[in-house]
Amino acid sequence: MIHTRDYEIEDEARVRDLVRTHGWATLVSVADDGAPVASHLPVLLEETPPGEPMSLLGHVGRPDEVLHRLDSGRESLLxxxxxxxxxxxxxxDMAPAVPTWNYVAVHLHCTVELLGPEESYAILSDTVDRYESVMPDPVRLPRVEEYARRIAPGAAGFRLRVTRWQGKAKLSQDKPRAVADRVVAALESDPHHAQPALAAEMRAELGRRSDGSGHSAAGGVTGGAA
Known part of the structure; x- marks a missing residue:
């Protein structure tokens, strides 16, 4: 990730919130032949007691668990x-200036525990509940259990135990407050490039600046260097 210190995320609670809110992730492992393997998948944050390492649950479609060697004990990157x-x-409204891309992202280095059929089914059910809960007529797995049970063996559930992490929030911290405010306003309303969620992240960052808490910039690593 970019090494600019001002963009580093220090607060693990902020990382947990990111995983809860944006649960679509990329799992990267190294295959037996040394080539990288990547899969795109939803993940759920396990609500572990304070002080315990982060833990996540997810699933891949078979045979991706073989490609990733999820039963090998190797470290993967999420x-x-x-x-x-x-x-x-x-x-x-200043010159000279060039375009950029603002973002929030986290790299989670994890060990992987491959789970059995019932735990895998529970992950599938919890994932459905996570996203169906906001629907006017939620379709949960018990409602289609016969079909869900029939296709569930095509997925492999796993638990990711986070050993260390690195997060970055590049949110115009290098710009004067007035410029950052204009970027926020444009991200809220521009007809071509509006990104309201990114604007909200920038507003929160500006709030941290104004209340003296800084840019959340120190370390950004848990359980070792990233």
Missing amino acids: IVQGPHGYVSPGWY
Whole structure:
């Protein structure tokens, strides 16, 4: 990840919130032949007691668990990307200026525990509940259990135990407050490049600046160097 210190995320609670809110992730492992393997999948944050390492649950479609060697005990990398978007220099009202891309992202280095059929089914059910809960007529697995049970063996559930992490929030921290405010306003309303969720992240970052808590910039690593 980019090494600019001002963009580092220090607070693990912020990382947990990112995983809860943006649960679509990329799992990267090294295959037996040394080639990288990547899968895109939903993950759920396990609510572990305070002080315990982060733990996540997820599933892949078979045979991806074989490609990733999820039963090998090897370390894998999980990338969770939050809001992101293009930032036009035309929004700055200053010159010279060039475009950039603002974003929030976390790299989670994890050991993997492959789970059995019933635990895998529970992960599938919890994942459905996570996203169906906001629907007007939620379709949960018990409602289609016969069909769900029939296709569930095509997925392999796993638990990711986080050994260390690195997070970055690149949110125009290098710009004067007035410029950052203009970027926020554009991200809320621009007809082509609006990203309201990214604007909300920037507003929160500006709030941390104004209350003296800084840029959340120190370390950004748990359980070792990243």
